[in-house]
Amino acid sequence: MRRAHVAAVIGVLLLLGTVVAAGCSSSVEVPNVRRLSLAEAKRALAERNLKAEVSSELLDDQVPKGYVVEQKPAAGEIVDGDTVVSLAISAGSSGVTVPSVVGKDVEQATSELNSLGLQVRVLKTTSSEPSGTVISQSPGAGATATPDSKVDLTVAANLGTTEPTATPTPAPSTSSLVSGLVVIDPGHQARGNNEPEPIGPGSSETKPKVASGATGVVTRRPEYATNLEISLKLRSYLQSRNVKVMMVRTSNDVNISNSERAQFANRAHADLFVRIHCDSSENSGVNGIRTFYPPNGGWTTAISAKSELAATIVQQRAASSSHLKNLGTNVHTNQTGFNWSKVPVILVECGFFSNPSDDRLLNSPSSQQAIAKGIGQGVVEYLRRTK
Ligand SMILES: [Zn+2]
Known part of the structure; x- marks a missing residue:
């Protein structure tokens, strides 16, 4: 009887010890903070005794500017309290991939770029190419540009001058454009x-x-x-x-x-x-x-x-x-x-x-x-x- 009683008491003490140890543990589960604003993410992390650090900014057209795109460690991982969770924040819409317009006629190039929401600046230069041909572009094809950003087109213009002159951007040719x-x-x-x-x-x-x-x-x-x-x-x-x-x-x-x-x-x-x-x-x-x-x-x-x-x-x-x-x-x-x-x-x-x-x-x-x-x-x- 007595031995059994002692064993039971030890068992209870061991059990209590385990529970207390678990309660004191500083391990926490990382919450999902993706798509939260930076302030909301910081608050959610602070509630679990975790720290936030902005590690990078990414262009992302799925996530509004200033909102969390990625987090590391990922949601659901068990980490120690005070762990720093690094966050990648959206820098806004990635916009569009700049197409190649070199070799095209400037009007065609302009309308193509305008249709993607890009502005155009035309720089004229003398060239052996036919007048109006796009000789080079900046940024180049394949670059990612945000909407409204500008693409410089250097265009052949047999004007007898080598001085590049900026001309106003032609208005988008189509009336079907709308903002929103x-x-x-x-x-x-x-x-x-x-x-x-x-x-x-x-x-x-x-x-x-x-x-x-x-x-x-x-x-x-x-x-x-x-x-x-x-x-x-x-x-x-x-x-x-x-x-x-x-x-x-x-x-x-x-x-x-x-x-x-x-x-x-x-x-x-x-x-x-x-x-x-x-x-x-x-x-x-x-x-x-x-x-x-x-x-x-x-x-x-x-x-x-x-x-x-x-x-x-x-x-x-x-x-x-x-x-x-x-x-x-x-x-x-x-x-x-x-x-x-x-x-x-x-x-x-x-x-x-x-x-x-x-x-x-x-x-x-x-x-x-x-x-x-x-x-x-x-x-x-x-x-x-x-x-
Ligand atoms: Zn449905």
């Missing part, structure tokens, strides 16, 4: 996340953070991949019209909830938040494209009217640009991605993955291009009417 910032959210991601999140700020009602989406009835392709393909084509179209674009994701292997996606658009102060999805129905006969907007009530009262205008224009353009049936627009209540948005927002359901004909169209590159172009035309028209 659009955030594109390619719906879903490779793996859904069923953790709950509030459907709106302060709400006790929750929904899963993000689903993986539908599967094509014929193509068997996953919706998240198609959504990204259409979104990237939409980005190219908008950038060619001078619109600045930020993407919620450019990879399928991400974990970003619907509320986080909306808050990304809020932080970017987007003129329009465009969510790209494909539809699904129990009835494989249902087909067509439709666009949703948030209701005039609750969280989205302030953004409903502008969102409805955007939805109406985009739906009309997208339906007529594609071979998809026009199902019109509709209000959608209780969408987490709408309720958290403070900027005008639309969700384009580009067609039905459950319908064989729509599924083929949605997964054909040329048809994706037509859909993206139509959505882009609608977005440009909306920006022109509201800015």
Whole structure:
């Protein structure tokens, strides 16, 4: 009895010792601070007794300027307290890759560069090349330039002078350019996340953070991949019209909830938040494209009217640009991605993955291009009417 009693006491003491040791341990799990502002990231790290250090700035068109792009150690790693977490901060949009325009006519070169949002400065010099030919360019082809930055073109001009003269940049030749910032959210991601999140700020009602989406009835392709393909084509179209674009994701292997996606658009102060999805129905006969907007009530009262205008224009353009049936627009209540948005927002359901004909169209590159172009035309028209 007595020996057993002593053993039990020792056992309890050992157990207590273990618990106390665990409680005193300075090991902490590194939180995920990617996509937070630097101040928010520092606060989140300080709460776990971790230190923050900015190690670099990166051009990134997915993450707003001043927000965290990368962190090291990664989220979830167990480290000692006081560990320094080094952060790479976004320096803003990476803009565009400068194309080669050497050998082209200056007018053609200028319009090509302007269409990418780049300014042009022309320096004339005598040359044996035909007058008006671009002889050299700076920065060179392949360089990454931020929107609005300038490309110097040295152009052959048989003027009898060797002195380079700067001439004013010709105005963009096309009237289809418009200013504005659009955030594109390619719906879903490779793996859904069923953790709950509030459907709106302060709400006790929750929904899963993000689903993986539908599967094509014929193509068997996953919706998240198609959504990204259409979104990237939409980005190219908008950038060619001078619109600045930020993407919620450019990879399928991400974990970003619907509320986080909306808050990304809020932080970017987007003129329009465009969510790209494909539809699904129990009835494989249902087909067509439709666009949703948030209701005039609750969280989205302030953004409903502008969102409805955007939805109406985009739906009309997208339906007529594609071979998809026009199902019109509709209000959608209780969408987490709408309720958290403070900027005008639309969700384009580009067609039905459950319908064989729509599924083929949605997964054909040329048809994706037509859909993206139509959505882009609608977005440009909306920006022109509201800015
Ligand atoms: Zn979807």
